[in-house]
């Protein structure tokens with residue numbers, strides 16, 4: 032059995048260091064598992080991550096082992112260490128203070144957010160997950176952006192007011208008579224209840240700060256609709272500061288780019304988005320105008336074959352949509368077959384189309400072109416398209432010449 036000394040206020044010396052005796056030591060995956068008769072290293076349990084820490088020689092203070100994880104097994108706490116420790120040895124156990132402070136802050140922040148979500152909006156916490164670099168809370172109802180802003184503001188007011196954290200240890204059987212925000216079910220024996228000022232009350236076995244002020248800062252990062260409710264990502268203490276700073280750096284860069292203040296970047300970005308949409312619309316309009324002239328030129332220069340006109344050309348830089356528009360413009364006239372190739376970004380794009388009076392199958396011509404270029408494409412009898420990668424063995428001009436010869440035959444038939 033391991034005496035748990037990681038909770039504050041239950042030990043004069045504090046909750047980070049204690050003396051202990053090694054009761055067992057065995058090889059395990061990733062190192063050695065050591066059973067101690069007492070520990071300040073919090074094991075992974077109740078949604079809270081494990082502490083890390085060290086074991087030192089009691090007399091000399093020499094480091095004996097580094098503990099990377101601890102786990103509960105009934106009454107025992109097993110410590111995963113990088114080195115073995117002699118069974119019977121007396122050691123000094125020390126938990127990593129920075130990691131503990133971080134976990135306690137996230138955990139306490141979770142109580143504040145969950146307690147206030149319940150008080151303000153009647154939202155019930157139905158899930159909590161804490162990882163090394165993020166923490167989430169699941170609520171059973173959907174909270175709007177405005178509600179989340181109000182929740183974040185209220186949570187930080189609770190931090191500013193520096194509410195005391197009270198721990199009460201009761202017998203599991205006494206839980207029924209207590210009014211708590213959340214009770215874990217089926218608890219027996221000693222049960223810990225945490226109270227954060229008037230904000231929260233629930234059963235919890237994690238480590239917490241002494242008062243809400245120690246949390247420092249609570250920040251809701253993002254939120255999504257999740258299983259009919261809300262999943263929100265939050266950060267507390269230095270995690271929250273680092274997140275806020277990372278976003279501020281992005282905002283500062285954008286503000287410089289737009290020669291404006293951070294608070295006005297949003298408007299500037301939206302304005303630029305509108306301008307971009309207008310530019311695209313204008314570009315589309317002008318491209319169509321240009322393609323109309325192009326179509327007239329191509330028709331004037333088209334090869335006449337048995338009363339039909341063949342427009343087979345290699346263009347530079349046109350994309351698929353532009354090729355299609357050009358083909359449609361050409362095919363407004365009857366008796367036209369259009370074989371349009373475009374070399375663009377290392378690819379050969381092709382669009383084939385026919386208008387009324389032409390019976391040659393564009394689908395078949397496309398298959399022939401696929402064969403010539405090693406490309407992929409297909410379509411209907413009257414319109415088909417495809418593309419191929421331009422390689423050393425594929426010269427677009429050669430492909431065009433071969434297609435032209437092929438089409439002359441097809442149109443004559």
Ligand SMILES: [Zn+2]
Nearest residue numbers: 138225235237
């Ligand atoms: Zn807790």
